[in-house]
Amino acid sequence: xxxxxxxxxxxxxxxxxLNDVSFTIxxxxxxxxxxxxGAGKTSIIRMIIRDLAPTSGSIMIDDLEITKNxxxxxxxxxxxxxxxxxxxxxxxxxxxxxxIALGLQIGGLSMKNIKKEVKEALELVNLSHKEKLFPVQLxxxxxxxxxxxxxxxxxxxxIIADEPTGNLDMKTTWEIIKIFKKIxxxxxxxxxxxxxxxxxxxxxxxxxxxxxxLVKDTQKGDYEL
Amino acid sequence: xxxxxxxxxxxxxxxxxxxxxxxFTLFLSLIILFSLTFIYGLLGxxxxxxxxxxxxxxxxxxxxxxxxxxxxxxSGKVSSAKYISKTDAFKxxxxxxxxNPLLLEMVSADILPPSLEIYAVxxxxxxxxxxxxxxxxxxxxxNFQRAxxxxxxxLTNIIxxxxxxxxxxxxxxxxxxxxxxxxxxxxxxxxxIELLRYLGASQWYIKKPFIGEAVFFALASTGLxxxxxxxxxxxxxxxxxxxxxxxxxxxxxFRIFQLTVWPLNLxxxxxxYIITVLFGIVISVVATLFATQKYIK
Numbered sequence: 031x032x033x034x035x036x037x038x039x040x041x042x043x044x045x046x047x048l049n050d051v052s053f054t055i056x057x058x059x060x061x062x063x064x065x066x067x068g069a070g071k072t073s074i075i076r077m078i079i080r081d082l083a084p085t086s087g088s089i090m091i092d093d094l095e096i097t098k099n100x101x102x103x104x105x106x107x108x109x110x111x112x113x114x115x116x117x118x119x120x121x122x123x124x125x126x127x128x129x130i131a132l133g134l135q136i137g138g139l140s141m142k143n144i145k146k147e148v149k150e151a152l153e154l155v156n157l158s159h160k161e162k163l164f165p166v167q168l169x170x171x172x173x174x175x176x177x178x179x180x181x182x183x184x185x186x187x188x189i190i191a192d193e194p195t196g197n198l199d200m201k202t203t204w205e206i207i208k209i210f211k212k213i214x215x216x217x218x219x220x221x222x223x224x225x226x227x228x229x230x231x232x233x234x235x236x237x238x239x240x241x242x243x244l245v246k247d248t249q250k251g252d253y254e255l
Numbered sequence: 256x257x258x259x260x261x262x263x264x265x266x267x268x269x270x271x272x273x274x275x276x277x278x279f280t281l282f283l284s285l286i287i288l289f290s291l292t293f294i295y296g297l298l299g300x301x302x303x304x305x306x307x308x309x310x311x312x313x314x315x316x317x318x319x320x321x322x323x324x325x326x327x328x329x330s331g332k333v334s335s336a337k338y339i340s341k342t343d344a345f346k347x348x349x350x351x352x353x354x355n356p357l358l359l360e361m362v363s364a365d366i367l368p369p370s371l372e373i374y375a376v377x378x379x380x381x382x383x384x385x386x387x388x389x390x391x392x393x394x395x396x397x398n399f400q401r402a403x404x405x406x407x408x409x410l411t412n413i414i415x416x417x418x419x420x421x422x423x424x425x426x427x428x429x430x431x432x433x434x435x436x437x438x439x440x441x442x443x444x445x446x447x448i449e450l451l452r453y454l455g456a457s458q459w460y461i462k463k464p465f466i467g468e469a470v471f472f473a474l475a476s477t478g479l480x481x482x483x484x485x486x487x488x489x490x491x492x493x494x495x496x497x498x499x500x501x502x503x504x505x506x507x508x509f510r511i512f513q514l515t516v517w518p519l520n521l522x523x524x525x526x527x528y529i530i531t532v533l534f535g536i537v538i539s540v541v542a543t544l545f546a547t548q549k550y551i552k
Contacts, residue, residue: 079453081453088499104455105455105456105457106454106455107455108453108454108455109455110455111455113453113454119446119449119450119453121446121447121450123261123265132450132451132454133455134452135458136451136455136456136460137455172539180454
């Protein structure tokens, strides 16, 4: 469960990124985070992974209050979360298997278990036959699928995707969304996006941000640009 | 090991720079360490020779000499004092001149003076001991190696101090250079580090491969240095042996154990190797820790 309680973020120069934002995301919920550029979507994502601290308010992830000044369990928090970036963040000198295994190695899993987990993740994203290839040999859509496989691999209960389809064409975008649909109900999924077509067709919970404020929170919601 | 080799292949020039810097620093450190231990061994050897020899007039009673010896030992400045009687002196004389019958015929025990061979607790006590003996009745002559010992002590002090300064500079320079090279190497892995942090890697997990590489470079450079060092030492051994002719052995007393420096032995050479390896690992790892810490922050 993710709880934002009156979270504000003001940067040192005085510009405000978030203003009094409160919401709760339950376990295994599927949520879209939408809004124009600068609305605060990325700030929320960065706060969930504790890459950015709020100026005021509190954030709870499961039983961890991550906004405490003396919070020192960032690694434990981040091992609960799988992140999919718009620019994929796939390491070019590692092959697909090694890229996906990264998160599992950090968790200290045995090689036997790593192989098993990676195999399952590759099956989920339909890339089983490409585990030995290098990123340069894959298309953008395939790279994003690798990133999703890395995010869902292991025991990561919260999957956050920041504009996961921002660099992809429509056909590939839908392939990516289908993968997220496959994990729906098994993990908490938060997708930050501009893409109104995706949001409106899936009819999931939508949190709409505007100028750092949460202006709409609807179940089976839609989004207008 | 596989990761270290991949990392070296990915940044060959930085790796070469790291290796060269460590090689230069550790080679100089090994030479300094070897020279210092040898000089200290030599100082110990000279200090172990009779430091003050006092010759008495031939008619001086043995009881007076023994009293003087006891007074000296009671002063706390003398570690030992050995009495050489006329007969003992004659035996030594005969032994030294056994190949020269003419000299042996000319001398008898009667004309040789009795003497005391005195060893000071500290070399700095030597002038006081000599001064004390000069004014005593029955004393004919006082010889002590003041000039040699004082010069050696001064030289050792100068060498020790200048070596410490040079060594500190060398260490500082090595760490700064390794740190700078480390920054370059870490910058090459910027994306990987950023990703690892997002995936929940601990600081130690991120630092571990860099530290492994630092230890590898320290071990590799020390191994090569030591092979070269052994080559030089064994090449020079005949020259050193001829120079050290007559010196049975040099050692350094570390209170808990005695280290023999000369003749060269396995324990001494192993000690030099271990110290150099440890020093290499310490500077290499410290520089890496600074570089990674600064970057991760």
